[in-house]
Amino acid sequence: xxxxAGAFESLCSHLRxxxxxxxxxxxxxxSGFCRNCLAKWMVLExxxxxxxxxxDDKLTDRYIKEGETxxxxxxxxxxxxxxxxxxxxxxxxxAEWKKRHQSKATEEQLRLYNESKTLHATHDATLxxxxxxxxxxxxxxxQAILTRLKAGAFESLCEHLRxxxxxxxxxxxxxxSGFCRNCLAKWxxxxxxxISNQIVSNEVVNLYLSENQRNIVDTLDSFGYDEAAQLVNxxxxxEWKKRHxxxxxxxxxxxxxxxxxxxxxxxxxxxxxRSQKVNYQHETAxxxxxxxxxxxxxxxxxxxxxxxxxxxxxxxxxxxSAAETKPLSGHKVLRPPTGSxxxxxxxxxxxxxxxxxxxxxxxxSGPMVESTIRRIIDSFNASFKDQDLVVNNFVKDIVPDEKAxxxxxxxxxxxxxxxxxxxSNVCNLIxxxxxxxxxxxxxxxxxxxxxxxxxxxxxxxxxxxxxxSKQPLATLSRAAAGVCGKTIIINLPGNPAGAAQVAELLFPxxxxxIEG
Numbered sequence: 478x479x480x481x482a483g484a485f486e487s488l489c490s491h492l493r494x495x496x497x498x499x500x501x502x503x504x505x506x507x508s509g510f511c512r513n514c515l516a517k518w519m520v521l522e523x524x525x526x527x528x529x530x531x532x533d534d535k536l537t538d539r540y541i542k543e544g545e546t547x548x549x550x551x552x553x554x555x556x557x558x559x560x561x562x563x564x565x566x567x568x569x570x571x572a573e574w575k576k577r578h579q580s581k582a583t584e585e586q587l588r589l590y591n592e593s594k595t596l597h598a599t600h601d602a603t604l605x606x607x608x609x610x611x612x613x614x615x616x617x618x619x620q621a622i623l624t625r626l627k628a629g630a631f632e633s634l635c636e637h638l639r640x641x642x643x644x645x646x647x648x649x650x651x652x653x654s655g656f657c658r659n660c661l662a663k664w665x666x667x668x669x670x671x672i673s674n675q676i677v678s679n680e681v682v683n684l685y686l687s688e689n690q691r692n693i694v695d696t697l698d699s700f701g702y703d704e705a706a707q708l709v710n711x712x713x714x715x716e717w718k719k720r721h722x723x724x725x726x727x728x729x730x731x732x733x734x735x736x737x738x739x740x741x742x743x744x745x746x747x748x749x750x751r752s753q754k755v756n757y758q759h760e761t762a763x764x765x766x767x768x769x770x771x772x773x774x775x776x777x778x779x780x781x782x783x784x785x786x787x788x789x790x791x792x793x794x795x796x797x798s799a800a801e802t803k804p805l806s807g808h809k810v811l812r813p814p815t816g817s818x819x820x821x822x823x824x825x826x827x828x829x830x831x832x833x834x835x836x837x838x839x840x841x842s843g844p845m846v847e848s849t850i851r852r853i854i855d856s857f858n859a860s861f862k863d864q865d866l867v868v869n870n871f872v873k874d875i876v877p878d879e880k881a882x883x884x885x886x887x888x889x890x891x892x893x894x895x896x897x898x899x900x901s902n903v904c905n906l907i908x909x910x911x912x913x914x915x916x917x918x919x920x921x922x923x924x925x926x927x928x929x930x931x932x933x934x935x936x937x938x939x940x941x942x943x944x945x946s947k948q949p950l951a952t953l954s955r956a957a958a959g960v961c962g963k964t965i966i967i968n969l970p971g972n973p974a975g976a977a978q979v980a981e982l983l984f985p986x987x988x989x990x991i992e993g
Contacts, residue, residue, distance in 0.1 A: 481628035483668030496578040509596035516562035522629030527554035555608040620858030642721040655739035662705035673697035823872040823890040823907035832877040842910040845973040883924035891964035911971030922957040929959035
């Protein structure tokens with residue numbers, strides 16, 4: 478379930494980063510699904526889980542927290558609708574996304590879309606409707622339930638693509654969207670490495686961990702592309718290729734090669750099986766893995782073939798993404814505080830070019846930080862039953878590299894602006910991205926320090942030391958951190974992968990300093 482949910486999040490992050498380049502209509506025309514389908518599959522999974530909770534008492538311990546009832550959660554699930562799911566898929570409301578990114582379709586695009594309707598996914602309109610439009614939600618869905626909904630939507634996507642194996646070629650899907658079935662499989666493998674890394678580095682006590690860490694880690698680390706491809710395709714990749722893949726035409730190859738800037742990238746080291754390379758921090762008895770782990774992972778112990786003929790650019794020279802970072806220098810990451818913690822988190826991108834909409838792909842660092850924080854919170858909530866982390870709101874904006882504008886936004890989000898118009902945007906924690914280098918325009922640290930009540934130099938010094946073992950250039954960051962009122966502010970680098978790495982390192986620690 479966690480692996481499927483992680484792969485679903487990777488897909489959504491991939492599509493969010495390409496909002497201007499991958500239009501829903503084009504994606505629907507070629508593949509029969511689009512971002513809206515991903516949201517609707519989450520809603521349908523909510524209805525399915527609601528029905529199961531009413532009839533299966535075994536699910537209570539897993540999904541019902543203390544103080545909640547099955548009826549409360551079932552009612553919430555039955556009234557959790559498309560708009561709720563769309564915020565997860567798009568990273569904002571559908572209306573906001575449409576206003577920012579959707580282009581008007583040409584007559585040719587409309588013609589192709591209408592001709593492809595036999596390919597389109599269908600969704601039960603009755604189930605998509607909320608039970609009661611006037612229902613007042615008593616509780617928010619827990620991260621464990623949201624993980625289940627994401628996992629179910631991922632399975633629905635795989636079923637959709639399996640049913641269209643002859644009609645949706647990987648190359649065409651890769652050309653227009655930057656991902657294909659092979660990417661889905663690789664995102665599953667990467668998520669398996671995440672879970673393994675968390676166990677080995679003692680970051681969290683994983684949901685599927687029973688008494689034997691070593692066997693669970695071995696299982697996760699031996700999970701490779703072949704096993705993941707079988708879950709995605711419903712058969713081994715060679716079998717799928719033999720049955721369904723057709724030789725590409727010269728025109729298809731030309732379009733594919735022209736679209737390479739759009740393609741997903743995958744870290745080769747994380748994709749390789751590594752069961753023999755794990756350095757265990759604790760000796761454990763040799764017992765069989767838990768039934769829950771075996772049922773969830775289903776891993777035959779065999780070598781994986783790793784790469785497919787079509788897809789995906791390999792990454793050797795660039796830093797891994799947030800979803801692919803390894804544990805850093807061996808520090809023991811703190812578990813989250815007990816009890817309920819509700820957060821409002823601000824993400825301020827500082828960039829002249831991003832503010833001027835000069836990037837074809839839009840801002841990447843802000844969405845990458847948000848995705849990283851969501852993933853950490855999902856992992857913590859699934860692993861520790863004595864705490865509940867909830868982000869009520871991610872407040873996001875982009876400003877140019879202008880000291881006065883940065884100061885104004887930080888003061889506003891800290892609740893200390895001279896004219897505070899909207900108290901709902903006051904944050905517990907603010908991450909800035911960008912402007913921490915040596916360029917004359919890099920003024921984010923200066924702007925931050927100028928509005929801080931108390932600076933925390935030790936935090937960023939420690940982060941620099943930890944990150945230098947992985948990226949020596951981390952020592953060149955001038956990032957600052959501190960407190961403004963009751964708000965903690967942290968500067969992150971502008972590079973999306975670097976910003977995600979620093980956020981992943983610091984967020985578990987910062988949770989213990991936040992006044993929630």
